[in-house]
Amino acid sequence: MQAETISHEVRGFLEPYIDDTEFSNDDDIFEMGLVNSLMAMQLVLFLEKRYAFKFEGADLDLVNFRTLTRIQDLVTRKLGKA
Amino acid sequence: MASERKIKCVVWDLDNTLWDGILAEGDTLRLRPEALNALKTFDERGILQSIASRNTHEAAWLQLEAFKLDHYFLYPQIHWNAKSGSLGAIAEKLNIGLDTFAFIDDQPFERDEVRCVHPAVRVFDAVETSGLPALPAFMPRFITEDSRRRRELYQLDANRNQAQAEFKGPEEKFLRTLDLRLALAPAGESDLQRAEELTQRTNQLNTTGIPYSYETLRQRMLSPDHLLLIADLTDRYGDYGKIGLVLLHRTASAWTIELLLMSCRVMSRGVGGAILTFLRRTCAENGCELYARFRETERNRMMYVTYRFAGFSEHGATPDGLQRFKNDLTSIPAYPDYLTLNLAPELQIHRSAIKDGERINIPVWGDTPP
Numbered sequence: 484m485q486a487e488t489i490s491h492e493v494r495g496f497l498e499p500y501i502d503d504t505e506f507s508n509d510d511d512i513f514e515m516g517l518v519n520s521l522m523a524m525q526l527v528l529f530l531e532k533r534y535a536f537k538f539e540g541a542d543l544d545l546v547n548f549r550t551l552t553r554i555q556d557l558v559t560r561k562l563g564k565a
Numbered sequence: 566m567a568s569e570r571k572i573k574c575v576v577w578d579l580d581n582t583l584w585d586g587i588l589a590e591g592d593t594l595r596l597r598p599e600a601l602n603a604l605k606t607f608d609e610r611g612i613l614q615s616i617a618s619r620n621t622h623e624a625a626w627l628q629l630e631a632f633k634l635d636h637y638f639l640y641p642q643i644h645w646n647a648k649s650g651s652l653g654a655i656a657e658k659l660n661i662g663l664d665t666f667a668f669i670d671d672q673p674f675e676r677d678e679v680r681c682v683h684p685a686v687r688v689f690d691a692v693e694t695s696g697l698p699a700l701p702a703f704m705p706r707f708i709t710e711d712s713r714r715r716r717e718l719y720q721l722d723a724n725r726n727q728a729q730a731e732f733k734g735p736e737e738k739f740l741r742t743l744d745l746r747l748a749l750a751p752a753g754e755s756d757l758q759r760a761e762e763l764t765q766r767t768n769q770l771n772t773t774g775i776p777y778s779y780e781t782l783r784q785r786m787l788s789p790d791h792l793l794l795i796a797d798l799t800d801r802y803g804d805y806g807k808i809g810l811v812l813l814h815r816t817a818s819a820w821t822i823e824l825l826l827m828s829c830r831v832m833s834r835g836v837g838g839a840i841l842t843f844l845r846r847t848c849a850e851n852g853c854e855l856y857a858r859f860r861e862t863e864r865n866r867m868m869y870v871t872y873r874f875a876g877f878s879e880h881g882a883t884p885d886g887l888q889r890f891k892n893d894l895t896s897i898p899a900y901p902d903y904l905t906l907n908l909a910p911e912l913q914i915h916r917s918a919i920k921d922g923e924r925i926n927i928p929v930w931g932d933t934p935p
Contacts, residue, residue: 502734519737519901521833524870531866543873 489534489558490551496529497522508551523548530554536561572687572702573661573766575607576652578670579618579625579643582691588620588628596632599695606698608637610705611712613659613719616641617651617668617679639719648675649682658726659719660829662768662864667702669694706765707758707779711806721803722830728802740835740903743800747839750909752795752810757782759807760795763826770837771826772872773887774862777812785812791823794912796840798831809836813844820848821883822857825868835901837868841875843906845897855892858883 490508501517512518518526523545531537538561547557577583583600586592607614615638618625622643629635640658642651648670656663664685670676671691680688689697697703705712725743732739752760757779764777777785785791796809808831812824822844827836848855857877861869872890880891900906 500734500736516737517735519735520838520874520898521835522736524867524874525833527870528866540873540879543870545874 486555486559490555492533493526493530493551493554496526508555510551511549512551513545513549518548520545526554530558534558534562569702570665571705571765572612572667573665574613574615574655574659575603575667575669575697575703576615576617576655577604577638578648578668578672578675578691579616579620579628581671582669582694583616583634584628584632588624594628596634597691597694600691601634603694603698604634604637607703608716609713610703610708611715612703612705613639613661613716615639615655615659616643617648617655617670618643619645619648637716639716639723647678647682649679652679652683652686658723660769660832667697669697705762707762709759709762711759712762714806718804718806718830721805725800725802736833737901737903740901743802743834743903745798745800745834745904746907747836747904748797748799748907748909749794749811749840749843749912750797751911752782752786752793754783754786756795756807757786760793760810763807763810763828764824767826767828768862768864769829769867770832771824771862771865772822772868773824773858773860774865775824775860777824790814790816796827796836798834798836805831809840811840811844817853819854819856820844822855825857832867835904837871838875838898839900839904839906841871842898842900843908843912845876845892845894847912848892849894849897855894856880857890857892859888859890861888 497518500522504515504517506512506515506517526548527538527543542557542561547553580587584594584596586594588594604614620643625643626635629638640655642654652663652666652668656666662685663683666686667689668676668679668686669689669691676688676690679686687702711718729739760782761777761779764775768774782793786793792813792815794811794813795807796811798805798808808828810824810826811822814821814823825837825840844855857872859869859872876893876895876897877890878893880889883889
């Protein structure tokens, strides 16, 4: 799977929840107020279902979900291991 | 095991099930007395009800209004598509599992179609209607204030969900429009039936999935080593009811969250996070450790993520074989600005109020204070 596909799909998932604010793959979406820990939780469940894997406890640190690039890297790493 | 779960939602067919006759054929329709009786009985017992009917929505709804029954049904599915899809849609909107659904239809084809797609749904022929209220699956152990009002509470949720679907922008902005108020207080005797009901009905937002009886909860409430808290949530749409429960075990040096649960109706309202923030702050300010018990079930992944995001990590096992988590008690966030937390006076524990080395002693609070 193309890594870019992951960030694209995450954008697709977040889109209904955020207004027209533009953000890059490296912007901190928490700091920008686009995503909070509740959204991050929904995102975790979405990713686990979409890509059929489970995050391990240590992955579930909000720091890993602050930018699309970080999310993409983490998911790519998980899928590589599986 | 699955078939023993109590029914939370009954989905009715209309033609020759709720009423005699076929609407689309211009028949004179007559309500079936046993259906009307079951409908009202279920409603009083706090069982939710909906509709899966193949008809045009307008015509069927006018008929239900004429019978003055329209207000009984949540998320009615009246269209020409498959009924399995209708049941799936209702379960999703109500956010409850299909294994707590019953479906009543006079047509063998429809019953088979639903059974085939959703084997967990309990399916009944319309001729069985009169016997249903007497089946144990349709009899809750208690009828609490919250269960009596359940239809109304879900109706309020439907209004909120509508507003949320129409809202454009970050979820947090939407939450700010709600004026959420969370009250947390030690449970009293009058809360125990609802507390028991919560431990038995709540699956997704439940850290252990272990049901507690009224008696056990009463013992915990009275135990000096435990603290049983009940959470109540309101917003500008109205009251959500008593929607959360926290059972804490306390020693002088460590608190353990034996159970944390919330009704699925308050998912994504930040209730769990706010309660955990309160507990983390209290422990950090008073220099004691914070632990939690966790038992993974098929449905409670959300609570695992909640614990992890709130600074808990795995820390061995508890004596009774559950997973034990320990909180790092660092980077404790502020309370979310979209939610007002109202703590009972007994829970407002500040370091300044406690002398060095003194044990935190939150009094037990029953109906008659000791």
